[in-house]
Amino acid sequence: MVVADLNREGAEAVADEIEAAGGKAHAVAVDVSDFSAVEKAVQSAVDACGRLDGIFNNAGIAYGKPLLSHEPERDYHPMIRIDQDGVYYGILAAARQFVKQGAGSDRQYVLDLRRTGC
């Protein structure tokens, strides 16, 4: 498993926990609002694991501030770049990799956990 997060130390801590529990994991830093960085993260998963079986688009931010206190560039656009563009970038990068691997396998998943409330 590849644990990808803007916070490299946090990703490394999660990867260490997975390894300590007997799994295999490594961490990469990624900014999901940067498509080329997302593509690189997908490639690093393929390099590490030989193929991509799934992507979990769960990076996200939320501002609970009242609307009238918003400054659009500070409070709205980052959410769109991370929560919306980031999910789209993850889906696109994963889908391209799935096609390279041979689309149609029953082992290829795209999940957006934020929509499940998890």
Ligand SMILES: NC(=O)c1ccc[n+]([C@@H]2O[C@H](COP(=O)([O-])OP(=O)(O)OC[C@H]3O[C@@H](n4cnc5c(N)ncnc54)[C@H](O)[C@@H]3O)[C@@H](O)[C@H]2O)c1
């Ligand atoms: N926790 C909940 O109950 C809940 C419920 C519904 C929706 N959500 C939504 O799910 C998302 C995640 O919630 P959470 O509770 O896991 O939040 P969290 O803050 O615990 O985790 C979010 C993670 O995303 C990472 N991140 C932030 N910006 C990033 C970027 N640009 N690139 C890569 N990683 C980035 C952070 O470093 C952090 O590790 C949020 O959008 C939140 O609004 C959460």
